[in-house]
Amino acid sequence: MDVLKKVPVREQEPQVRAKNFEEVCLGYNAEEAVSEANRCINCKNARCIQGCPVAINIPEFIHEVKEGNFAEAAKVIGQSSALPAVCGRVCPQESQCEGRCIRGIKGEPVSIGKLERFVADWAREHHIDTAQPGSSNGKKVAVIGSGPAGLTCAGDLAKAGYEVTIFEALHEPGGVLVYGIPEFRLPKEDVVKPEIENVKKLGVRIETNVIIGKSITIDQLFDEEGYDAVFIGSGAGLPKFMGIPGENANGVFSANEYLTRSNLMKAFDDSYDTPIVAGKKVAVVGGGNVAMDAARTALRLGAEVHIVYRRSEEELPARVEEVHHAKEEGIIFDLLTNPVEILTDENGWVKGMTCIRMELGEPDESGRRRPVPVEGSEFTLDLDTVIMSLGTSPNPLISSTTKGLDVNKYRCIVAQEESGQTSREGVFAGGDAVTGAATVILAMGAGKAAAKGIDEYLSNKS
Amino acid sequence: MKTDTARKNVVGFSEQIGRMEESMYKILKSEVLANNIYLFDVEAPRIAKSCLPGQFVIVKMDEKGERIPLTICDYVRDQGTITIVFQTVGASTMRMAELKAGDSFQDVTGPLGVPSELTTDPLEEVREKKFLFVAGGVGTAPVYPQVKWLHEHGVEADVIVGAKTKDLVILEEQMRSVAGNLYITTDDGSYGRSGMVTDTIKYLVEELGKKYDVCVAIGPMIMMKFTALLTKSLNIPTIVSLNPIMVDGTGMCGACRVTVGEEVKFACVDGPEFDGALVNFDEAMKRQQMYKTEEGRAVLRLQEGPTHHGGCGHCNA
Numbered sequence: 001m002d003v004l005k006k007v008p009v010r011e012q013e014p015q016v017r018a019k020n021f022e023e024v025c026l027g028y029n030a031e032e033a034v035s036e037a038n039r040c041i042n043c044k045n046a047r048c049i050q051g052c053p054v055a056i057n058i059p060e061f062i063h064e065v066k067e068g069n070f071a072e073a074a075k076v077i078g079q080s081s082a083l084p085a086v087c088g089r090v091c092p093q094e095s096q097c098e099g100r101c102i103r104g105i106k107g108e109p110v111s112i113g114k115l116e117r118f119v120a121d122w123a124r125e126h127h128i129d130t131a132q133p134g135s136s137n138g139k140k141v142a143v144i145g146s147g148p149a150g151l152t153c154a155g156d157l158a159k160a161g162y163e164v165t166i167f168e169a170l171h172e173p174g175g176v177l178v179y180g181i182p183e184f185r186l187p188k189e190d191v192v193k194p195e196i197e198n199v200k201k202l203g204v205r206i207e208t209n210v211i212i213g214k215s216i217t218i219d220q221l222f223d224e225e226g227y228d229a230v231f232i233g234s235g236a237g238l239p240k241f242m243g244i245p246g247e248n249a250n251g252v253f254s255a256n257e258y259l260t261r262s263n264l265m266k267a268f269d270d271s272y273d274t275p276i277v278a279g280k281k282v283a284v285v286g287g288g289n290v291a292m293d294a295a296r297t298a299l300r301l302g303a304e305v306h307i308v309y310r311r312s313e314e315e316l317p318a319r320v321e322e323v324h325h326a327k328e329e330g331i332i333f334d335l336l337t338n339p340v341e342i343l344t345d346e347n348g349w350v351k352g353m354t355c356i357r358m359e360l361g362e363p364d365e366s367g368r369r370r371p372v373p374v375e376g377s378e379f380t381l382d383l384d385t386v387i388m389s390l391g392t393s394p395n396p397l398i399s400s401t402t403k404g405l406d407v408n409k410y411r412c413i414v415a416q417e418e419s420g421q422t423s424r425e426g427v428f429a430g431g432d433a434v435t436g437a438a439t440v441i442l443a444m445g446a447g448k449a450a451a452k453g454i455d456e457y458l459s460n461k462s
Numbered sequence: 463m464k465t466d467t468a469r470k471n472v473v474g475f476s477e478q479i480g481r482m483e484e485s486m487y488k489i490l491k492s493e494v495l496a497n498n499i500y501l502f503d504v505e506a507p508r509i510a511k512s513c514l515p516g517q518f519v520i521v522k523m524d525e526k527g528e529r530i531p532l533t534i535c536d537y538v539r540d541q542g543t544i545t546i547v548f549q550t551v552g553a554s555t556m557r558m559a560e561l562k563a564g565d566s567f568q569d570v571t572g573p574l575g576v577p578s579e580l581t582t583d584p585l586e587e588v589r590e591k592k593f594l595f596v597a598g599g600v601g602t603a604p605v606y607p608q609v610k611w612l613h614e615h616g617v618e619a620d621v622i623v624g625a626k627t628k629d630l631v632i633l634e635e636q637m638r639s640v641a642g643n644l645y646i647t648t649d650d651g652s653y654g655r656s657g658m659v660t661d662t663i664k665y666l667v668e669e670l671g672k673k674y675d676v677c678v679a680i681g682p683m684i685m686m687k688f689t690a691l692l693t694k695s696l697n698i699p700t701i702v703s704l705n706p707i708m709v710d711g712t713g714m715c716g717a718c719r720v721t722v723g724e725e726v727k728f729a730c731v732d733g734p735e736f737d738g739a740l741v742n743f744d745e746a747m748k749r750q751q752m753y754k755t756e757e758g759r760a761v762l763r764l765q766e767g768p769t770h771h772g773g774c775g776h777c778n779a
Contacts, residue, residue: 169712171522171529171569179714209571211712215508237714241726248719248726248745250752257715265528265709273528273554274709275753348748395713397731 004107007036009114014328018299021183021268024325025089028111030070033118037065039103040110047100048112053445054152056080058097058112065115074123077116078130082155082199083148083444085124085191086177088117091441092319124194131201134161139458142167142227143204144212144398147175148440149233149431151199152447153420153454158202160455165227167210172264175235176432177440179264180256182293184300188263213397218405218427228461229426229454232413233447234398236432240390242285246342247388251277251350255286255294255389262297279303279385283353285339286389287311292322294387295331305331306381310338310358310371336360336371340378342386352382394433402427412436420450421457428454486566487521490543495632498550499600500559501535506570507542509534515607516578516703516735519546520711522569523561528554531708531730533604533680534573535633544570547603547632552753574711575734578608578678579701585615591675593619594666594698595641596659596689598681599626602633604703605680610640618642620672622662624681628653659685660692667696674698679738683747690738700738704729707752720746 010026011017017024028036040062048058057076064073077084093099093113101109123130139162143154146168154164172178177192186192200206212218212234221227239254241247258276261267265274278301284294287309295305307326309316312335316323327333336358343352357377360369399407406414406423413422413429420428430446432438491503509519518533536545550556561567580588593612597605602623612619621641625631626649638644646654647662655662659681666672677700679689686702693700709715711730718729721742727733 169571170710171571179710209569210508211571211574214573214712215512215571237710237712239714239716241716241719243726248721248749250748254716257709257717260709260715266526272526273552273557277752347751348745397712 002107003039004103006039006108006111006114007032009111014325014330017184018329021300023187024184027121028114028118030068030118030122033065033070033115034068036111036115037062040066041102043102047102048097048110051096051098051100052080053096053441054080054448056097056116061119062110062112062115065119070119070122071126071128073119074128075130077119081444082152083177083195083440084116085120085195086148086186087441087444088113088115088120089186089191090181090439092439094320096441121191129201131198132159133201133203134159136163136203137161139163139228140165140226141229141231141454141458142221142225143231143233144218145169145175145233145235145431145433146173146196146206147177147233147235147431147443149235149433149443149447149450150175150231151196152444153231153233153430153451154204154447155199155202156448156451157454158199158204160451162455162458164203165205165207167212167216168206168208169211169234170264171208173206173208175233179260180290180293182259182263182297183268184296185293211397213401218398218402218424222426228458229428231420231447231450231454232398232422232427232429232433233431233443233450234395234433235443236392236394236412236437238393238395239388240392241388242339242390244339244341246344246350249342249344249350250348251279251384252342252386252388253277255284255290255387256392258294258387259290259297262301268297268301276301277385281383282306282385282387283308283334283339283381283383284387284389285309286391287316287318288389288391289318289322290391291387291389292318292326292331294389296326296329298385298387299329299331303385306334306383307331308334308337308339308353308355308381310336311368312336312360315368334381338371338373339386343380350384350386352380353386354378354380392432392437394436398433410436415450416453417446418449419453419456420446421453426457428457486568487570488566489561489563492561492563495547496630498559499547499630499632500550501545501547501603502561503543503545504567504570505542506544506572509570509572510537510539510542510544513537513544513573514577514581515611516581516604517573517575518604518705518711518734519544519570519572520574520708521546521558521567523554523558524568527557527568528552529569529709529711530554530558531574531705531711533703533705533734534607535603536607536610547600549600571711574730576732578611578735580608580676580678581611588612588615589617591617592673593617594663594672594674594677595619595621596663596677596679596681596685597621597623597637598659598679598685599624599630600632601681601685601703602631602637605678606633606637606640608678609637613640620666620674621645622647622659622666623654624648624659624662624685625653626650658688660688663689663692663696667698676701677738678703678735683743683750686738686741687743687747690741690743694739701735702738702741703734704736704741704746705734706746706749720749
């Protein structure tokens, strides 16, 4: 075995998985996990922990894996993270824990993500209960949104003895884990649901179908329902469009709509009522993780799929692993290409998209080289479906109905990083609602910080 | 006595909420209003407590059902119930039609959308206005709570209810009890006046010389289009309520986008009511067809005859 390299992880063959919605990565078995764990040199000053937004004691859990004590390993992770089976799958480890790993200097870093996933899956399959509810302190906290930020914040507060209710706008808890990330990356029944159940085991109540700002306001939560503090983890759900001609044609969707139909409403499964336009030739505009998810979903529904992205491969914001998987499955990348107009037929359906070639100029404020159109390079792609994946911004339903809650020019809620405290007393916020669209684990980190902030606030208050 | 009732209601509300966790959203009454048009009273205390006329809910009958936006036809705050009316148009609504009193919806969420302006504008301004409501077919359901709200605030409005034929006139008695004047018109002349709603508008304005400050038109898209065109020529500002395709209803998916003037709006959070003179109805009608497959159209033809919803009078065009 080459100690400089990760133990390879088994995956479904690209040609096979391109036609199903089963999970792509199959994960380590016990033997592979122990063997990978043995690559960890158990640094005293573990840099990986500093790279983890929720500061999991990584060397300690890996040490337990080495010894074959998988249940102990699960408990170590459980002290810091409520959603390990999720994080082991969707965290960008390469830029966090694994990015700091000493092993990575000379070879490949320890495969911390895959080990975390193994431990979490093993613990679930062996019914290891890591939930340790705290004794009640009689104080009530409302958590808005049941995505990664809300679940983490609620879990930590419940452990500290608070009576926590999560309010979820959709009919199913989980937020982006349920409506956004597809089944083939994050199985819902087997992975997401049990992790949410674990949070409930801590005593957290989840009330679905409640839209804060519509069904009830934050002021009413304080005044009429007796909550002592509120955490806003409502995410960034508003899709952006380009504003080009033809964008309201039939067959043009936001990635949010396309993914929600497939993931939350299970439109990919014929036994569900919700329809989805499968498309024969689909363009996904954008280059982030959501674009890859939409593209790979359309591919699995039987389409030829193009990613249309205005910069080059180097600037693709998606994780390298996602781009690699997409390419393996046969997604076509039309890079340095930008849509100009969507063309429609006489019934208002998409029939094509005029694009222009781009080249990279000087770096812009994001530090990436600015794409500049090449004059006269317009060409037409024949298509029947276009999916816009240009990013999302926070929903104003809460900020517009809560007096004294400051937002910035991007409509993100202004909150202190270390405590989640907003401009309103007793109201805390974190995750995409504060930062704009980011990652699951950063939202979890913010939920954790806010739980601490809320605990300090309520402890000092009484 | 009054305090007692009030306190009882507060306890009632938390009891209602508590009950929701186990029993979902129970149907207390179901009624067939007309062929393919159904009315349900549903237990939904949070919605009943906070909704206003013009808003809507999204219902999902079971695990496999679609999320379906439906306007709120009525509500009883202290009983925690709302009334919804729907027409069978697709697989999920056809399955919904089989639900009976005692059954439950798995999910009902809301209230969604912005309440009608007339409920949020200063009352003294509203009381000075002369309102004309134009309801087409199943659009009678969302018109009713607005007329009722005005009636309860001392404003008597004129209401036109249009339907394809006598059997498709719904909520007539309820509407009569809250409307100032009620004018019923059927396309085939089988009940009330004969002809389309636009004929009755012309009759009221041109022959009876009535003057209106606001028209609210709700019904099939094509009815709203022609009503808005007519009222524009008559200089009556007109509000329409759109019911486009939606998934979440909270601004997340953008399926309901509609062009109003020069701007793209999301009907779920910016609407559902818009200035009828500015709505691009042709685009909105095309977008409504998005999921109507040939097979789906065949089902509709079989069940409803050659028209889409019935009742608007323009369907045969």
